[in-house]
Amino acid sequence: MSRPVLILGGGPAGLSAAQALVAAGQQAVVVDKADRLGGAPILSGYAKLVPSGEWARDAIGGMVSRVEASPGVRILRGETVRHFEGEPGAFTATLASGEKLEVGAAILASGFTHFDSVNKPEWGFGTYPDVVTTTQVEQMFSSGKGVRCPSDGRTPKRVAILLCVGSRDRQIGREWCSKICCTVSSNLAMEIREELPDCHVYIYYMDIRTFGLYEDKFYWESQERYKVKYIKARIAEVTSDGQRLIVKGEDTLVKRPITIPFDMVVHAIGMDPNVDNLEIAATFGVKLEKHGHLLKAPTYSAMGGTSRPGVFVAGAATGPETIDDSIAQGQAAAFAAFGVMRGAMPVAAE
Amino acid sequence: MSRPVLILGGGPAGLSAAQALVAAGQQAVVVDKADRLGGAPILSGYAKLVPSGEWARDAIGGMVSRVEASPGVRILRGETVRHFEGEPGAFTATLASGEKLEVGAAILASGFTHFDSVNKPEWGFGTYPDVVTTTQVEQMFSSGKGVRCPSDGRTPKRVAILLCVGSRDRQIGREWCSKICCTVSSNLAMEIREELPDCHVYIYYMDIRTFGLYEDKFYWESQERYKVKYIKARIAEVTSDGQRLIVKGEDTLVKRPITIPFDMVVHAIGMDPNVDNLEIAATFGVKLEKHGHLLKAPTYSAMGGTSRPGVFVAGAATGPETIDDSIAQGQAAAFAAFGVMRGAMPVAAE
Numbered sequence: 281m282s283r284p285v286l287i288l289g290g291g292p293a294g295l296s297a298a299q300a301l302v303a304a305g306q307q308a309v310v311v312d313k314a315d316r317l318g319g320a321p322i323l324s325g326y327a328k329l330v331p332s333g334e335w336a337r338d339a340i341g342g343m344v345s346r347v348e349a350s351p352g353v354r355i356l357r358g359e360t361v362r363h364f365e366g367e368p369g370a371f372t373a374t375l376a377s378g379e380k381l382e383v384g385a386a387i388l389a390s391g392f393t394h395f396d397s398v399n400k401p402e403w404g405f406g407t408y409p410d411v412v413t414t415t416q417v418e419q420m421f422s423s424g425k426g427v428r429c430p431s432d433g434r435t436p437k438r439v440a441i442l443l444c445v446g447s448r449d450r451q452i453g454r455e456w457c458s459k460i461c462c463t464v465s466s467n468l469a470m471e472i473r474e475e476l477p478d479c480h481v482y483i484y485y486m487d488i489r490t491f492g493l494y495e496d497k498f499y500w501e502s503q504e505r506y507k508v509k510y511i512k513a514r515i516a517e518v519t520s521d522g523q524r525l526i527v528k529g530e531d532t533l534v535k536r537p538i539t540i541p542f543d544m545v546v547h548a549i550g551m552d553p554n555v556d557n558l559e560i561a562a563t564f565g566v567k568l569e570k571h572g573h574l575l576k577a578p579t580y581s582a583m584g585g586t587s588r589p590g591v592f593v594a595g596a597a598t599g600p601e602t603i604d605d606s607i608a609q610g611q612a613a614a615f616a617a618f619g620v621m622r623g624a625m626p627v628a629a630e
Numbered sequence: 631m632s633r634p635v636l637i638l639g640g641g642p643a644g645l646s647a648a649q650a651l652v653a654a655g656q657q658a659v660v661v662d663k664a665d666r667l668g669g670a671p672i673l674s675g676y677a678k679l680v681p682s683g684e685w686a687r688d689a690i691g692g693m694v695s696r697v698e699a700s701p702g703v704r705i706l707r708g709e710t711v712r713h714f715e716g717e718p719g720a721f722t723a724t725l726a727s728g729e730k731l732e733v734g735a736a737i738l739a740s741g742f743t744h745f746d747s748v749n750k751p752e753w754g755f756g757t758y759p760d761v762v763t764t765t766q767v768e769q770m771f772s773s774g775k776g777v778r779c780p781s782d783g784r785t786p787k788r789v790a791i792l793l794c795v796g797s798r799d800r801q802i803g804r805e806w807c808s809k810i811c812c813t814v815s816s817n818l819a820m821e822i823r824e825e826l827p828d829c830h831v832y833i834y835y836m837d838i839r840t841f842g843l844y845e846d847k848f849y850w851e852s853q854e855r856y857k858v859k860y861i862k863a864r865i866a867e868v869t870s871d872g873q874r875l876i877v878k879g880e881d882t883l884v885k886r887p888i889t890i891p892f893d894m895v896v897h898a899i900g901m902d903p904n905v906d907n908l909e910i911a912a913t914f915g916v917k918l919e920k921h922g923h924l925l926k927a928p929t930y931s932a933m934g935g936t937s938r939p940g941v942f943v944a945g946a947a948t949g950p951e952t953i954d955d956s957i958a959q960g961q962a963a964a965f966a967a968f969g970v971m972r973g974a975m976p977v978a979a980e
Contacts, residue, residue, distance in 0.1 A: 296933065300962075300969075303969035332928040342930055342931065456846065457841050457845040458842075487837035488837050491807050492951070493807075493949040493950075494807070496805040532883060533882060533883065535884070578684060579682075579957045579958065580689040580692055581692065581693075583957060583958055600841075600842045601842070604929050607929045608959045608961075608962040610962075612646075612958040612961035612962050612965075615654065616961075619653035619654070622654070
């Protein structure tokens with residue numbers, strides 16, 4: 281069959297879907313609103329990925345290169361889909377440019393949007409320059425400049441990482457857990473300690489969710505080998521005494537207030553639904569779950585189904601997700617789409 | 631190409647791999663040591679699965695039925711692989727029966743082994759009949775008999791679920807987190823409360839790891855709607871006063887000893903490496919990671935690789951895994967194997 285599969289989004293899930301389709305001899309069209317592929321790990325300049333420890337620019341950049349070099353994949357950068365009509369096997373996607381694409385199936389690999397820390401103003405982001413996000417620390421590493429206080433470029437002696445910024449927080453309408461921030465933060469803490477052996481690193485947490493094999497590889501290792509300190513706390517506010525940042529809160533293990541000074545405070549920001557999800561859902565005629573992520577059907581009969589036959593979903597578009605699982609889901613959705621192309625589902629007559 | 635793909639294990643990962651291969655027109659052979667397919671959810675009689683809420687016998691049983699009805703899949707029950715030789719595209723698997731299978735690639739979807747609670751004797755399993763495991767509670771639900779104390783068949787008024795039994799425990803050589811027990815336990819607690827509205831249910835935990843969208847769907851819901859009580863504690867021992875079970879430990883939030891009586895104590899048992907992993911690794915010539923799970927290669931270039939080209943891995947064989955992710959990984963590994971069959975990797979001359 282000659283129609284390609286439409287893939288919306290060129291991050292880890294979309295790239296893996298494209299790689300998988302090409303390997304099966306199935307053509308694909310990747311549409312990404314950004315002017316380059318790679319999704320969050322590339323566009324946001326992630327450093328070393330968990331759990332592999334490979335640099336994002338090598339690991340995800342390598343996926344980008346392979347997809348870009350594939351004759352079976354057409355790539356449309358800086359492009360969006362405006363209309364999507366038809367039936368499994370025979371859809372028509374109308375792009376913002378006006379071009380119409382005849383495709384057989386679609387995979388929504390449209391990812392997430394980083395939580396914007398200005399929505400948690402009492403924790404100091406936007407007020408104090410040395411309150412930064414995990415993404416900014418990733419960029420400090422990936423740029424090769426190292427961890428420095430933005431205010432004056434000095435090397436921090438004391439760093440606090442605050443978990444669950446924009447996650448597990450009903451007050452600001454983010455009830456979900458962002459799944460991977462605990463592990464990413466443990467890893468970043470170790471990298472800070474590696475670069476700056478004299479720097480003390482504290483992690484403020486509600487629960488440490490280094491699930492599966494991440495437990496000893498990241499959580500235990502960060503404590504035992506890197507001497508990262510973990511404080512179970514409710515954080516009240518981040519202020520400044522004019523010289524240093526002050527993190528105030530309650531240590532929930534000893535049940536008393538704690539006030540500790542730091543040079544740098546890092547928000548471990550969560551994963552919001554993609555800001556475009558309402559538009560994506562309307563365009564593709566698929567449902568959202570209650571928080572605004574794309575609704576994923578149960579997986580037992582076909583992986584990555586949405587509420588619309590022939591339209592599949594993979595990765596963080598469905599909710600906070602790891603890169604590894606996004607890649608697996610991208611390949612799984614590719615296989616489901618491939619099944620449609622081979623007539624595994626009812627295909628409307630053309 | 632006429633050679634099939636060998637799939638070792640007929641649980642969720644192996645079944646999804648088989649389904650995916652068939653959808654792509656690729657033949658498969660599923661080899662399972664058990665006399666029926668379905669893996670842990672079927673063989674251990676799981677009840678309603680997280681997160682979908684579907685019964686295991688319907689959801690996973692449906693996968694079994696579809697695979698069993700597929701002309702492209704040969705199923706060998708009660709069978710094992712003794713030797714595995716050759717190169718990608720041209721392997722020979724020798725079965726215990728002596729039969730030789732010519733296959734093009736292999737997917738190790740050999741799963742895990744439930745932790746045996748007798749290895750944590752101070753927590754009462756094996757000593758007191760009303761100390762049971764999550765698997766036994768699943769069976770109480772799936773059998774339709776409901777939750778009853780094994781000692782005398784009475785309806786429990788107070789149930790304690792102890793998390794991390796056989797997980798995150800260096801003393802007994804299980805350093806990993808079993809990933810899904812927190813969510814499964816929250817779900818079981820709600821089901822107990824649904825069946826027995828007068829029964830009080832407590833969950834003893836170190837950290838609650840209901841990651842991603844499981845946070846409010848399971849953790850918050852269990853507290854707010856079902857009034858399940860969570861106690862952060864270190865458990866010392868489970869004993870009996872002759873009438874009821876006594877859970878002794880330290881409440882780590884209030885820093886004091888707690889001693890609470892229960893009618894039933896449930897061990898949320900972890901996921902051990904498959905007891906056969908040493909043999910599987912030797913037979914297939916693949917490496918184990920340090921805990922004894924099958925070693926998974928980084929995912930960026932090909933999903934589910936092992937240390938041996940042409941041999942892939944999916945699901946809980948690589949470490950504790952959810953059913954959803956096992957299914958995605960099964961499909962992803964299927965696609966990787968399919969790529970080998972199409973010559974995407976170097977194929978040895980026959």
